[in-house]
Amino acid sequence: xxxxxxxxxxxxxxxxxxxxxxxxxxxxxxxxxxxxxxxxxxxxxxxxxxxxxxxxxxxxxxxxxxxxxxxxxxxxxxxxxxxxxxxxxxxxxxxxxxxxxxxxxxxxxxxxxxxxxxxxxxxxxxxxxxxxxxxxxxxxxxxxxxxxxxxxxxxxxxxxxxxxxxxxxxxxxxxxxxxxxxxxxxxxxxxxxxxxxxxxxxxxxxxxxxxxxxxxxxxxxxxxxxxxxxxxxxxxxxxxxxxxxxxxxxxxxxxxxxxxxxxxxxxxxxxxxxxxxxxxxxxxxxxxxxxxxxxxxxxxxxxxxxxxxxxxxxxxxxxxxxxxxxxxxxxxxxxxxx
Amino acid sequence: xxxxxxxxxxxxxxxxxxxxxxxxxxxxxxxxxxxxxxxxxxxxxxxxxxxxxxxxxxxxxxxxxxxxxxxxxxxxxxxxxxxxxxxxxxxxxxxxxxxxxxxxxxxxxxxxxxxxxxxxxxxxxxxxxxxxxxxxxxxxxxxxxxxxxxxxxxxxxxxxxxxxxxxxxxxxxxxxxxxxxxxxxxxxxxxxxxxxxxxxxxxxx
Numbered sequence: 001x002x003x004x005x006x007x008x009x010x011x012x013x014x015x016x017x018x019x020x021x022x023x024x025x026x027x028x029x030x031x032x033x034x035x036x037x038x039x040x041x042x043x044x045x046x047x048x049x050x051x052x053x054x055x056x057x058x059x060x061x062x063x064x065x066x067x068x069x070x071x072x073x074x075x076x077x078x079x080x081x082x083x084x085x086x087x088x089x090x091x092x093x094x095x096x097x098x099x100x101x102x103x104x105x106x107x108x109x110x111x112x113x114x115x116x117x118x119x120x121x122x123x124x125x126x127x128x129x130x131x132x133x134x135x136x137x138x139x140x141x142x143x144x145x146x147x148x149x150x151x152x153x154x155x156x157x158x159x160x161x162x163x164x165x166x167x168x169x170x171x172x173x174x175x176x177x178x179x180x181x182x183x184x185x186x187x188x189x190x191x192x193x194x195x196x197x198x199x200x201x202x203x204x205x206x207x208x209x210x211x212x213x214x215x216x217x218x219x220x221x222x223x224x225x226x227x228x229x230x231x232x233x234x235x236x237x238x239x240x241x242x243x244x245x246x247x248x249x250x251x252x253x254x255x256x257x258x259x260x261x262x263x264x265x266x267x268x269x270x271x272x273x274x275x276x277x278x279x280x281x282x283x284x285x286x287x288x289x290x291x292x293x294x295x296x297x298x299x300x301x302x303x304x305x306x307x308x309x310x311x312x313x314x315x316x317x318x319x320x321x322x323x324x325x326x327x328x329x330x331x332x333x334x335x336x337x338x
Numbered sequence: 339x340x341x342x343x344x345x346x347x348x349x350x351x352x353x354x355x356x357x358x359x360x361x362x363x364x365x366x367x368x369x370x371x372x373x374x375x376x377x378x379x380x381x382x383x384x385x386x387x388x389x390x391x392x393x394x395x396x397x398x399x400x401x402x403x404x405x406x407x408x409x410x411x412x413x414x415x416x417x418x419x420x421x422x423x424x425x426x427x428x429x430x431x432x433x434x435x436x437x438x439x440x441x442x443x444x445x446x447x448x449x450x451x452x453x454x455x456x457x458x459x460x461x462x463x464x465x466x467x468x469x470x471x472x473x474x475x476x477x478x479x480x481x482x483x484x485x486x487x488x489x490x491x492x493x494x495x496x497x498x499x500x501x502x503x504x505x506x507x508x509x510x511x512x513x514x515x516x517x518x519x520x521x522x523x524x525x526x527x528x529x530x531x532x533x534x535x536x537x538x539x540x541x542x543x
Binding site for chain 1: 340341344345346347348349350352353355356359366367373376378387389395396455456458460490500501504506517519520521522524539540541542
């Protein structure tokens with residue numbers, strides 16, 4: 001095919017042709033449903049930091065809160081603060097007010113991670129272990145952590161798995177854990193003022209109430225590493241926790257070790273809770289004061305009863321303490337899906 | 339491939355660029371990428387771009403919607419003694435289908451009580467039990483019903499409230515948005531306390 005045309009006309013035709021070209025086809029589904037507690041990370045250009053917006057999740061009938069700087073609170077939160085006369089550097093912003101929580105606590109996973117633990121084998125070798133990189137991120141090219149072993153016999157250190165220079169697939173990984181925490185009632189001793197009973201140094205009643213400054217609403221906290229409350233402490237903690245989500249950030253290739261996520265990093269979220277919740281503690285019904293031992297004899301015009309009561313005092317005090325301990329055992333908080 | 343690859347400078351021959359363009363046309367007109375839910379059907383006559391509308395929004399049980407100072411609540415069931423019961427509003431089930439099969443207009447609940455001082459109110463499932471702790475569906479009209487409230491203190495411990503949705507108000511008159519709380523059918527149990535009262539428990543089926 002031979003075309004006789006000027007270069008100008010030809011260039012115009014080429015420009016028009018390319019302008020008509022379909023580069024890509026994208027299906028954007030507006031109004032896609034986000035489940036409660038859905039975490040949406042976004043980069044804040046002004047503050048130059050990653051922030052997350054959490055779709056309102058409810059515990060009982062209240063949406064949870066995030067604690068953020070007052071100056072960065074949403075307009076609705078600021079209006080509520082003004083209405084209630086709250087003036088503080090930080091504020092609990094309700095999730096239904098659509099606050100943005102800055103991500104500030106992250107841990108490193110992969111090539112530049114900090115050691116997680118050390119172990120000593122039977123032959124004396126010391127191994128340093130690291131958190132494993134989830135397979136999904138290995139597929140994306142995140143560098144696995146190194147294998148480091150200190151051999152006892154030769155006193156040499158073996159390091160493998162660390163690549164340097166051009167062969168280094170240095171995509172780095174950071175993670176932040178979001179934890180839902182609900183304050184709950186705890187058992188407390190309340191002295192009972194009962195002048196009719198003097199067979200105890202002090203008579204007590206077990207009452208269940210929240211600690212001062214505890215929140216009615218659940219709060220979403222962030223931590224670099226989530227460690228569940230140990231079972232042995234679970235019953236004594238005045239709060240119940242639930243692991244909500246993990247926010248991962250993957251760097252572009254060839255990122256510098258120790259670098260922090262910026263706009264070029266890609267966020268990924270692993271959700272762990274998908275529905276609204278109820279929370280309740282299994283508080284026993286009101287027990288009343290502990291029953292003390294008495295030995296009424298009426299001897300010596302009542303003086304004998306007083307002496308008996310004084311003799312029984314240590315026993316009653318011990319009984320008070322024991323009863324309290326027994327009643328405390330079963331107090332714990334639970335979440336369930338609504 | 340960009341227009342620059344085919345741009346001819348003044349004085350240069352056009353013909354080599356024509357031939358290059360003809361060779362490259364199939365590549366030029368091949369869409370580079372597609373997103374999820376989009377596929378390409380290639381035929382001898384051309385390419386069809388097919389978009390699948392699979393991302394339908396999830397509609398939960400007891401879906402609460404507001405309109406003109408009233409709310410409607412989508413169908414949902416509450417298991418009372420293991421029997422699924424659809425709440426009624428003034429005797430009409432949420433879906434408007436009466437027990438005899440006849441249909442009535444979808445019932446609505448007024449929200450004239452307005453919001454609390456934080457511009458919030460709740461649309462609640464209300465279950466009323468008798469003093470002996472039973473839900474008497476036969477003798478008590480609307481024993482399982484829907485109410486609107488701006489406080490979460492039921493008038494009696496025999497009445498249990500489970501918020502279905504939070505209404506966020508723009509001002510004292512207008513609802514700004516609705517946050518759905520309950521998304522599933524529910525179970526209900528009443529646990530009697532030491533006195534006359536007790537506790538209502540709701541949980542997802």
